[in-house]
Amino acid sequence: DGGITQSPKYLFRKEGQNVTLSCEQNLNHDAMYWYRQDPGQGLRLIYYSQIVNDFQKGDIAEGYSVSREKKESFPLTVTSAQKNPTAFYLCASSYSRQGRGTEAFFGQGTRLTVV
Amino acid sequence: GQQLNQSPQSMFIQEGEDVSMNCTSSSIFNTWLWYKQDPGEGPVLLIALYKAGELTSNGRLTAQFGITRKDSFLNISASIPSDVGIYFCAGTTSGTYKYIFGTGTRLKVLA
Numbered sequence: 001d002g003g004i005t006q007s008p009k010y011l012f013r014k015e016g017q018n019v020t021l022s023c024e025q026n027l028n029h030d031a032m033y034w035y036r037q038d039p040g041q042g043l044r045l046i047y048y049s050q051i052v053n054d055f056q057k058g059d060i061a062e063g064y065s066v067s068r069e070k071k072e073s074f075p076l077t078v079t080s081a082q083k084n085p086t087a088f089y090l091c092a093s094s095y096s097r098q099g100r101g102t103e104a105f106f107g108q109g110t111r112l113t114v115v
Numbered sequence: 116g117q118q119l120n121q122s123p124q125s126m127f128i129q130e131g132e133d134v135s136m137n138c139t140s141s142s143i144f145n146t147w148l149w150y151k152q153d154p155g156e157g158p159v160l161l162i163a164l165y166k167a168g169e170l171t172s173n174g175r176l177t178a179q180f181g182i183t184r185k186d187s188f189l190n191i192s193a194s195i196p197s198d199v200g201i202y203f204c205a206g207t208t209s210g211t212y213k214y215i216f217g218t219g220t221r222l223k224v225l226a
Binding site: 004006031033035040041042043045048050088090092094095096097098099100102103104105106107108109111 | 146148158159163165203207211212213214216217221
C-alpha cells in the first residue's frame with residue numbers, strides 16, 4: 001500500500017541531545033514537508049523540499065535541520081538549539097505542481113517529549 | 116507565515132445536528148483541501164476542490180470552493196460522535212505547490 005511512514009510514534013529526548021525523526025514515502029511524490037503542531041494549535045511549517053538535495057526553510061526552521069538524499073526520505077533532526085522541542089511532528093508529501101491529484105498526504109506523526 | 120482563517124475555532128453540537136465551518140484567505144487560491152485530524156494522529160484528507168464554485172461530497176460531508184476563490188466551506192450533515200476532531204482547510208495560491216493550512220476548527224459532538 002502506498003503511504004507515508006513516520007517513525008517512531010513516540011520519542012523521548014534528554015535536554016541537550018539531538019534526535020532524528022524518520023519520514024519515508026512510497027507515493028512517488030516530489031515534495032515533502034515537516035510540520036510542528038503544539039497542543040490546541042494549527043500546523044506550522046518547519047522545512048520543505050521539492051527535489052532531492054534541495055530544501056527550503058519554513059516559518060519555524062530555527063533549531064531544526066533536514067536532508068533529502070533520496071526522493072523517498074526526508075528525515076528531520078531536532079537539535080539541542082531548539083529551545084522548546086516538545087511537540088507533535090507531522091511529515092507530509094505531495095506532487096510539486098498544481099492541479100487534480102496533487103493533494104498533500106500526512107504520516108501518522110511523531111510525538112517528541114523532552115525529559 | 117501566512118495562515119488561513121477558519122471559523123469557528125471550536126464548536127459543541129448535539130448528535131444529529133448539521134455542522135458548518137468555513138475558511139477564508141486574503142489571497143486567491145487555486146486549490147482547497149479539507150482534512151480531519153483525530154487526537155494523536157495525522158490529518159486525513161476528506162475532500163479536494165480544484166475549481167471555483169465546485170461542490171463536492173464525501174458521504175455526509177460536503178465542501179464548496181467559493182466563487183471569489185478566497186474562501187471554502189465544509190458542511191457535515193447529521194453529525195455522529197466519531198465526527199469529533201479537528202478540521203483543517205488548506206490551499207495553494209497561484210504559482211506554488213506549497214500548501215498553506217488553516218488554524219483548525221475543533222468539533223465536539225454531544226451524544
